[in-house]
Amino acid sequence: MSAERDFIQQLRGIARHPAARGLLDDAAVIAPPPGAEIVLTHDMLVEGIHYLPGDPAEDVAWKLVAVNLSDLAAKGATPTGLLLGYALAEDPHWNRRFVAGLAEAVAAFDVPLLGGDTVRMPAGAPRALGLTAIGSVAAGAAPSRSGARPGDILWVTGTIGDAGAGLRIAAGALAGPPGLLAAYRRPVPRIAAGCRIAPLAHAMADVSDGLLIDAARMAAASACHVAIDLDAVPLSADLRAFAGEDRAARLAAATAGDDYELLFAAPQGARAALLSLCQPLGLTVSAIGRFAIGEGLSITDCGGPLPPPERLGYEHGAPDHP
Amino acid sequence: MSAERDFIQQLRGIARHPAARGLLDDAAVIAPPPGAEIVLTHDMLVEGIHYLPGDPAEDVAWKLVAVNLSDLAAKGATPTGLLLGYALAEDPHWNRRFVAGLAEAVAAFDVPLLGGDTVRMPAGAPRALGLTAIGSVAAGAAPSRSGARPGDILWVTGTIGDAGAGLRIAAGALAGPPGLLAAYRRPVPRIAAGCRIAPLAHAMADVSDGLLIDAARMAAASACHVAIDLDAVPLSADLRAFAGEDRAARLAAATAGDDYELLFAAPQGARAALLSLCQPLGLTVSAIGRFAIGEGLSITDCGGPLPPPERLGYEHGAPDHP
Numbered sequence: 184m185s186a187e188r189d190f191i192q193q194l195r196g197i198a199r200h201p202a203a204r205g206l207l208d209d210a211a212v213i214a215p216p217p218g219a220e221i222v223l224t225h226d227m228l229v230e231g232i233h234y235l236p237g238d239p240a241e242d243v244a245w246k247l248v249a250v251n252l253s254d255l256a257a258k259g260a261t262p263t264g265l266l267l268g269y270a271l272a273e274d275p276h277w278n279r280r281f282v283a284g285l286a287e288a289v290a291a292f293d294v295p296l297l298g299g300d301t302v303r304m305p306a307g308a309p310r311a312l313g314l315t316a317i318g319s320v321a322a323g324a325a326p327s328r329s330g331a332r333p334g335d336i337l338w339v340t341g342t343i344g345d346a347g348a349g350l351r352i353a354a355g356a357l358a359g360p361p362g363l364l365a366a367y368r369r370p371v372p373r374i375a376a377g378c379r380i381a382p383l384a385h386a387m388a389d390v391s392d393g394l395l396i397d398a399a400r401m402a403a404a405s406a407c408h409v410a411i412d413l414d415a416v417p418l419s420a421d422l423r424a425f426a427g428e429d430r431a432a433r434l435a436a437a438t439a440g441d442d443y444e445l446l447f448a449a450p451q452g453a454r455a456a457l458l459s460l461c462q463p464l465g466l467t468v469s470a471i472g473r474f475a476i477g478e479g480l481s482i483t484d485c486g487g488p489l490p491p492p493e494r495l496g497y498e499h500g501a502p503d504h505p
Numbered sequence: 506m507s508a509e510r511d512f513i514q515q516l517r518g519i520a521r522h523p524a525a526r527g528l529l530d531d532a533a534v535i536a537p538p539p540g541a542e543i544v545l546t547h548d549m550l551v552e553g554i555h556y557l558p559g560d561p562a563e564d565v566a567w568k569l570v571a572v573n574l575s576d577l578a579a580k581g582a583t584p585t586g587l588l589l590g591y592a593l594a595e596d597p598h599w600n601r602r603f604v605a606g607l608a609e610a611v612a613a614f615d616v617p618l619l620g621g622d623t624v625r626m627p628a629g630a631p632r633a634l635g636l637t638a639i640g641s642v643a644a645g646a647a648p649s650r651s652g653a654r655p656g657d658i659l660w661v662t663g664t665i666g667d668a669g670a671g672l673r674i675a676a677g678a679l680a681g682p683p684g685l686l687a688a689y690r691r692p693v694p695r696i697a698a699g700c701r702i703a704p705l706a707h708a709m710a711d712v713s714d715g716l717l718i719d720a721a722r723m724a725a726a727s728a729c730h731v732a733i734d735l736d737a738v739p740l741s742a743d744l745r746a747f748a749g750e751d752r753a754a755r756l757a758a759a760t761a762g763d764d765y766e767l768l769f770a771a772p773q774g775a776r777a778a779l780l781s782l783c784q785p786l787g788l789t790v791s792a793i794g795r796f797a798i799g800e801g802l803s804i805t806d807c808g809g810p811l812p813p814p815e816r817l818g819y820e821h822g823a824p825d826h827p
Contacts, residue, residue, distance in 0.1 A: 185820075204649060207726050209576040209710055210546040210640075212647045215537050223619060224532040225588040225637055231627045254531040266547040268590060268635040297545060304633065305553045309626065311633040313590040315547055318532075325534045327526060388531055404529050498507075 186275050191301055193282040194267070200295035202264060211297035213263060219319040221263075224254035230309040235353060240277045241284030242368035243312070248288035250391065251316035253372035253443040257389040258325040259381020260318030262292060262374065267299035268313035273306065292374065320381070330386040331405035331448035337472035338457065340373050340380075340445045342419040343394050347439020348426055360421040370443040377445055379460040380468075387447040393440040393496020398472065399480040401448065408477030413437060413484040417469040430484055440497045448474055508597050513623055515604040516589070522617035524586060533619035535585060541641040543585075546576035552631040557675055562599045563606030564690035565634070570610035572713065573638035575694035575765040579711040580647040581703020582640030584614060584696065589621035590635035595628065614696065642703070652708040653727035653770035659794035660779065662695050662702075662767045664741040665716050669761020670748055682743040692765040699767055701782040702790075709769040715762040715818020720794065721802040723768065730799030735759060735806040739791040752806055762819045770796055 191206060198206050202213045215221055228247050230236055248265065255262055272278055289296055304311070349367025352359040381387065386405055390397050394416060402409035413433050426432045449457060461468045482489040513528060520528050524535045537543055550569050552558055570587065577584055594600055611618055626633070671689025674681040703709065708727055712719050716738060724731035735755050748754045771779060776792070783790045804811040
């Protein structure tokens with residue numbers, strides 16, 4: 184059996200949802216919940232650009248699923264299914280490990296694989312992996328990136344900077360707490376939190392390129408200014424132990440990206456409701472800034488102003504991603 | 506401005522549908538028509554595998570859209586939108602021409618670009634392009650590949666083999682009628698025909714890998730035998746002039762693939778309705794075989810049996826695609 188057929192056969196083992204039609208049809212067919220809107224996203228991971236060639240195949244599959252589901256979470260959507268675009272590696276062992284990681288992820292996030300395409304790449308070409316995630320949300324309930332209003336508070340879920348430290352550990356073979364490496368390789372999209380927060384949020388996005396740059400983009404899309412309290416940005420105990428918590432460490436965390444936490448704008452009166460919604464999930468939410476009339480981004484640290492760093496995070500086209 | 510940002514800026518010019526959110530959000534949000542089911546497909550094109558490195562960028566973009574919409578057509582679906590997964594080429598001129606072809610295709614097929622992802626590839630890597638197409642169809646109306654029944658007639662729209670001859674012209678710089686090259690580079694998905702035929706079809710698929718192999722797959726998925734009348738397979742006047750119409754030419758046409766015509770099973774009583782539904786579209790439909798109890802594929806030609814050729818069409822993993 185060819186590597187391609189062998190791989191598709193392995194995928195069938197995790198594509199048992201009726202809408203997947205056994206991966207034998209031209210397309211998947213799903214029935215959306217009545218009154219729901221459909222949320223769609225497509226993110227790619229390229230070997231040598233978005234992940235390190237030595238990263239475990241299982242983790243690459245997990246991350247491909249997680250980064251796409253994180254985009255759905257940022258719209259308050261519940262995942263419906265996935266379509267995989269897989270450029271087949273020459274190494275069948277890598278492919279098998281990828282399917283194993285995919286199986287773990289679809290089980291962990293309870294989202295079926297519905298279809299996609301498997302293709303060969305010319306010999307020696309890097310792997311290029313694409314995933315489309317489909318979700319549903321109550322009509323009108325998906326917050327955009329552009330809805331923040333002057334006076335809104337800027338919030339973030341969880342902690343920031345762990346994945347950036349994890350990347351340094353993975354790339355440099357530094358020793359470090361396993362939680363940081365896991366944050367880089369096995370991010371967990373905030374699906375349940377996104378569903379709960381969406382009705383209270385004026386704007387929401389996930390932190391993928393860096394807290395500062397993603398906040399600046401939300402402010403720009405919303406035609407507002409955003410002021411960030413750098414000292415309010417939540418850091419994990421692991422990160423503080425690994426990298427310290429001085430200003431340089433906090434700036435590194437706030438510009439590293441790959442966090443897949445939810446960043447959102449909510450009116451001041453929503454504070455109590457937010458805290459009580461997230462508390463049962465065991466998830467912290469932190470107020471880290473506020474929106475104002477104006478434009479751009481400003482930073483304060485321990486009460487004093489801090490000029491924003493030149494690099495706020497990952498920008499498309501900048502040569503600074505792994 | 507970086508090549509990546511420049512490209513995204515060009516895409517914004519053709520992503521003006523409100524659901525695209527200006528390509529500034531994490532995800533696209535669409536409202537499906539009440540009572541509709543959602544049809545989803547994702548197909549990739551890889552340079553050197555699915556298209557020739559010298560093929561015009563505009564045509565590659567067109568074909569990427571067309572092959573995905575053809576999958577929707579085979580389910581009787583009306584296109585709702587597209588998500589593009591684009592591994593950026595180093596050549597900005599190629600990228601611009603790709604966007605121009607994409608603009609032509611989304612206008613021609615009246616389907617909006619809703620989002621996606623643009624990534625860099627490592628230097629020297631081949632282009633890998635993915636597209637997700639979303640469509641809608643009345644609940645329960647999407648025919649599967651597996652619904653053919655013994656006694657059904659096998660039908661195909663249009664003509665077969667033009668694209669295969671077009672590939673030979675493109676690859677070998679042979680002279681040939683421009684219609685054949687156009688069939689290879691600018692296929693037209695049978696969207697309107699798919700919508701009309703779907704309610705009458707027990708099973709439907711598009712001809713992408715070769716008429717014989719796609720018919721054999723429909724028979725296998727439907728647990729039927731299929732008998733093909735090779736002499737009934739419709740050939741265009743261009744193809745007959747270019748390649749003749751002897752048995753070898755007809756077998757080449759029926760195994761070449763890339764036709765993007767609709768192949769479907771319909772009960773014998775549907776003949777008159779089918780012909781009158783397709784006539785206003787200026788589209789021929791041809792009865793080319795029938796399903797029976799059993800399994801496998803058999804071929805007759807001019808009334809006599811013909812052993813099926815070893816190669817029925819393109820198979821995943823076989824090294825016979827461009």
